[in-house]
Amino acid sequence: MDVINGTNVDGTLLQVWGCEIPAAVNQQFEYTAYGDNHLAWSTTGKCVDLPGGNMTNGTQIQVWDCNGAEDGNNQIWDTGYMYNATPTTSEPNQSGHNACGTTSSQTSTCQTLWMNDADDFCLWAPPKTGTIGDTERDEVAWCTKGGHGTRLIPDGTLTGVHFVRTPDYVQVTGVGDFTKINVAAGDGGGELDPHGADSYGNPIGGLVYGNTFSPNLQYHEWTNFISDGLFCMRACTGPNARENCQHVYDEMGCYWNMPANYDAGYYESCEGDNDLPMGVYGTSTWSQGVSPTPSAHPVASSSSCTSFASITSAPTAGAQGRLSSGARRSRHVPGKGFW
Known part of the structure; x- marks a missing residue:
């Protein structure tokens, strides 16, 4: 050039x-x-x-x-990698790898994550039992579906999953027993994002892709919270990606950062509106730690939901059904830890 x-x-x-x-x-x-x-x-x-x-x-x-x-x-220029040309590692001192192939393994150290739908998404979780705070630099991808070269989320782990596609991001929220993917029992959890204090990311070198907005799109902005019983993950695109995937509210947890449906016993994929950007209230932006702490934004509306009987590592399309247009469940069940 x-x-x-x-x-x-x-x-x-x-x-x-x-x-x-x-x-x-x-x-x-x-x-x-x-x-x-x-x-x-x-x-x-x-x-x-x-x-x-x-x-x-x-x-x-x-x-x-x-x-x-x-x-x-x-x-503003984002750098990245084609999904089929990821390097072995994308950052210095990375504990896992990004060129993951397609073969799933429960010992995989793949740090390339996918977010496609309620039955095809991944979460960051420890490679061996530990708290999120202690393992955040080394988390690996655990996925609901094979073919990504990652570990598979064991059947029975997820007890509620709610996926939503909005104009500017995809998001999945829910509950489960995440000790089955190595989150330490009793862990209140923590936040993971592509930046971290040193811009290498938590986990170091973690990459996120998806097929929602275009085939095999790399998401440069994403945020994920997970504890032993609750999770939320959002991947953003477009000109407001940073605002919609803020990573500075790491002590505020899922309910505040991503107001959504967290009900147990339901598995669904919906279309929805954008939530208001976390921390932004009219013309003011709240800084974490400043008193008083503002309330979470209201849950954005959603509709055109497809329901699933369950989400397993080998989901069956035949178990799907439709919810009526405009249907929305927004009750928050109590989470564990500080969320």
């Missing part, structure tokens, strides 16, 4: 050019840290910019002042 003639002017287009070694200044770019996520033209104050945010085929990219008039989502 090359800035045409090295011209340091807003609106200068980029091109491909033979790589110059050592790199000429017009070919020197660096990816900035999480929270900024810009592709910066080194030492110039310019960033790679998509004019007008235009996603039409053939739109040419340009350089523009970083955080300048053309900024917004026009300068």
Whole structure:
């Protein structure tokens, strides 16, 4: 990638050019840290910019002042991997692996997770018995369906599952006995996300994919809480992905971060509206630890639900049924731990 003639002017287009070694200044770019996520033209104050945010085929990219008039989502660039070309590991000091193949194993150390539907999703959980706080860097993927190269969630683990697709994210919530996937008995749980304090993620190198919005899409923003008896997982896309998948409210648990249906004894997949972004109340944003603590947002409406008799590692489509349009259960059952 090359800035045409090295011209340091807003609106200068980029091109491909033979790589110059050592790199000429017009070919020197660096990816900035999480929270900024810009592709910066080194030492110039310019960033790679998509004019007008235009996603039409053939739109040419340009350089523009970083955080300048053309900024917004026009300068946010996520890096990632094709689902079928994941590396062995994606971060330094990763305990597991991302190139997982398709063979399930209860000793798998796969750290690539999928979220597709109520009968095809995964959760992060310990590779061996431990608390989430002690094992958050090393969690592995446990899935309801084979074919992902992960561990399988044992039949009887999940006692309630509620999946919802909204315009901007997919979410699954529910209850169960997660000591069966190595969460220590009595553990109040914790939060997992792709960033962590060092931007390597919890677990380190954890990747998330799904087929809801497009085939084999990598989700760059996601958040997951799990304890010994309760879980919630959300994977976000679109321009508001960060707001919808906030990871700074790690002490607030599932009910506050992801108000939803957590009823035991029900297994369903629904369409729904977006929840209000966690922590945002009108024009104000609450910071964790500041008193008073605001209430959770109301549960967003959902409809067009498909019910399942149960969710097992080999679910059968014949067990499905339809709930009436507009049906929504939103009662919260008491969870364990601080949730």
